[in-house]
Amino acid sequence: MNARVSLESLKGALDVLGSHKALRREFGMRLPTLMYHNIGSVAPGSNKALTISPARFRRQLRWLARRGYTGITASQWLAWCREARPLPDKAVLLTFDDAYADTATQGFRILREEGFTGTVFVVSSEIGGTNTWDQADGIARQELITAEEIRYWATHGIEFGAHGRTHADLTRLGPADAKAEMLDSRDRLAHLIGEPIASFAYPYGYYNDSVLESVKEIFPVVFTCDAGLNDLRTDLNRLKRAEMVSQYSFLDPFFQVRIGYNPIIVFRRTVGRLRRQAVTRARELLRVRDRGLFRT
Ligand SMILES: [Zn+2]
The missing domain is CATH 1.20.5 (Single alpha-helices involved in coiled-coils or other helix-helix interfaces)
Incomplete structure (x- = not known):
């Protein structure tokens, strides 16, 4: 009798301990989200700070792998938050804004070779085009990912998200135009890939109350350029990201995965x-x- 009681209480204790551990893991889970732009060589007149060389990118991925990090996609984070689908113990989300051609040809290949995945944000009116929005600010013309490449990478471990129709600053548009920018980028990409699009990144990272109202109806998981780490309590319409820049590479991504900047x-x-x-x-x-x- 006593033995049975002891066994039962031990089992109960283990259950409690198990769920306590799970609870601690769930609430303690932090998601570092890294924001890249160009993976390639610096083109004359391009934004040098946002260009990471392929060799350095590979070193960063190996650094993450050595420390036990596993790459996840935006949809996996959403599924964990909404449906408690399991995630690796140390997850990291790698994101790539604007979908530059060099990032597709060099970056994605390295990403897959090193066993990582990523989420890429595409400007829908410029698929196979150039960074017209940057050229207005005097930044050099750069080629962007093509429709064919999007279709290829969507079936080879890369997730695609929307980044507006024209990369317009949504806070400077009226609510109807801002909504049209978001809807067009979602629908064109979904049509191209043949799957629903879950994620969005605010062009320039800009948003306001009106943009937030609209985005909630269109995308379940949305990224800002605000620095920091994400956890279960982070608003899914305002996920934080750590910018990866070419300066101070010897400390990247040391700080980004620990404190988010x-x-x-x-x-x-x-x-x-x-x-x-x-x-x-x-x-x-x-x-x-x-x-x-x-x-x-
Ligand atoms: Zn952008």
Whole structure:
């Protein structure tokens, strides 16, 4: 009798312990989400900071693999949050914005060779075209992924998400136009691949209350450019990402997977901004002095 009681209580304790462990795992689960742009060589006039060389990209993937990270897609994160579908213990989500041709030809191949997967955000009016939205800002013309490549990679371990019809800043459009940008990018891509599209990345990372209202009806899983890590409590319409840039490669992706941003880059940018503000202020003061406004 006593033995049976002990056995039962031991079993109960194990059950509790098991569920406690599972609970701790679920609530303790953090999802680092890395945001890449170009994987390739730097083209003249292109955005150097956002271009990671293929060799460095491979090193980063090997670094992640050595530390036990497994790549997942945006849909897998959604399925875990909504349906408690299992995830690897140390998951990492690699995302690629704008779907540049070099990222497709070089980046995806390396990604698959190293045993990772990723989610790529496509601008639907420019499939097989160029980065027209960047060229308006003086950035060099770059080729983008073709329809054929999208179809190929969609069946070879890469997930596709939408990134707007024209890469317009949705916060500068009226609600109807913003919604049309999202719907067109979703539907064109879904038609091309023959499967529903679950994810979206805000062009430039910009969103406001009106955009959030619309996006909820169209995509179940949406990414910002806000820094940080994601967990079960993170709003699925505002998932965070750590930007992968070409500076300070020796510490990438060390900080990105642990805290969701690189503090050295943030510090450098803050110092740069403060310096620019100080210079502007000094110039204003000089102008005031030259106009003689300080004379008494
Ligand atoms: Zn973009």
